[in-house]
Amino acid sequence: MYEGAIQDLIDELGRLPGVGPKSAQRIAFHVLSADPADVNRLAGALRKVKDLVRFCTSCYNVAESEQCRICRDPRRSDEVVCVVEEPKDVVAIERTGEFRGRYHVLGGAINPLEGIGPDNLRIRELMARLGTGTVRELILATDPNTEGEATATYLALMVKPMGIAVTRLASGLPVGGDLEYADEITLGRAFEGRRAV
Ligand SMILES: [Zn+2]
Numbered sequence: 001m002y003e004g005a006i007q008d009l010i011d012e013l014g015r016l017p018g019v020g021p022k023s024a025q026r027i028a029f030h031v032l033s034a035d036p037a038d039v040n041r042l043a044g045a046l047r048k049v050k051d052l053v054r055f056c057t058s059c060y061n062v063a064e065s066e067q068c069r070i071c072r073d074p075r076r077s078d079e080v081v082c083v084v085e086e087p088k089d090v091v092a093i094e095r096t097g098e099f100r101g102r103y104h105v106l107g108g109a110i111n112p113l114e115g116i117g118p119d120n121l122r123i124r125e126l127m128a129r130l131g132t133g134t135v136r137e138l139i140l141a142t143d144p145n146t147e148g149e150a151t152a153t154y155l156a157l158m159v160k161p162m163g164i165a166v167t168r169l170a171s172g173l174p175v176g177g178d179l180e181y182a183d184e185i186t187l188g189r190a191f192e193g194r195r196a197v
Contacts, residue, residue: 006032058129060105060122062087070094070103077101082139083126083155084179085109085148092180093141096188101139104129109147110154118154126155130162137165139194143179144169156197167194 001007006028013024031039055061056068063069070076070090080101084090090103106121129135138159142148156166170193179187 055105059103060107060125061090061103075100078134079136080139081126081129081135081137082141084141085143085151086180089141089143089179092182092187093191096184096191098188098191099139101137106142106151109142109151111147111150121151123155123158127158130159130164135164137167139191140166140168140197141179141191145178148179152197166197168197169194 002010009028009031010021010024013019013027014021016024019027031042052064053062054064056063056071057066058071059068061068061070063071065072077100080099081104082093082099082101083104083106084093085106085108087105090105093099093103104122104126106123106126108116108121110116110118110121130138138155140152140155142151152168156168159166169187169190182190
C-alpha cells in the first residue's frame with residue numbers, strides 16, 4: 001500500500017476489466033516515470049472518449065455524431081440488418097468485408113444468471129426499426145455461446161411472425177466463444193453460409 005495519489009491511481013486502474021492488482025501497480029509506476037506529454041495525451045484521450053463518444057441513435061453503435069459512420073453511409077442497404085451484442089462485434093464483421101447492410105447493437109445478451117433480460121437490451125428499439133417495413137432480412141450474429149444462442153432464439157420467435165427472413169451465422173465459429181475472436185476468414189464464411197432459422 002502506498003500513500004496518496006499513487007495509491008489512488010492503483011485503485012482506479014485496478015477497477016478496470018482485466019487489470020489485476022499487480023498490473024495496476026505496474027501501470028501506475030509506468031505513468032509516474034513517463035514523459036509528462038505522454039501522460040497528458042492519455043488523460044486527454046480518457047476525457048475525450050467520455051465527452052465525444054455516444055451511441056448512434058439508429059443502431060446503438062459507438063458514434064461521434066447523431067448517427068454512426070455506418071448508418072450515415074448511403075451506399076449501404078437498409079433492407080438487411082445484422083444484430084450483434086456489442087460495438088466490438090460490428091468491428092469484427094466489418095473486417096470481413098462481407099456485409100453491406102446496417103447493424104443493430106443490443107448492448108449485451110440475455111443472461112438470467114446476471115439478471116439481464118430482454119428489457120435490459122435494445123430489443124424494443126429493434127422492434128421499432130423493424131416495424132417500419134423496410135427490413136427484409138435480419139441476421140442474428142450474437143455470440144456462439146449459451147447467452148448468444150438464447151438471445152438469437154428469443155429474437156427469432158419475436159421477428160418471424162413479422163414476415164421478415166431471419167438468418168443465423170453458419171457453424172464453423174468456435175462454440176462457446178466470442179465473435180470478436182473469430183478470424184476474418186472464418187467469420188466471413190459463417191456470414192456467407194448463414195441459414196434461415
Ligand atoms: Zn448507427
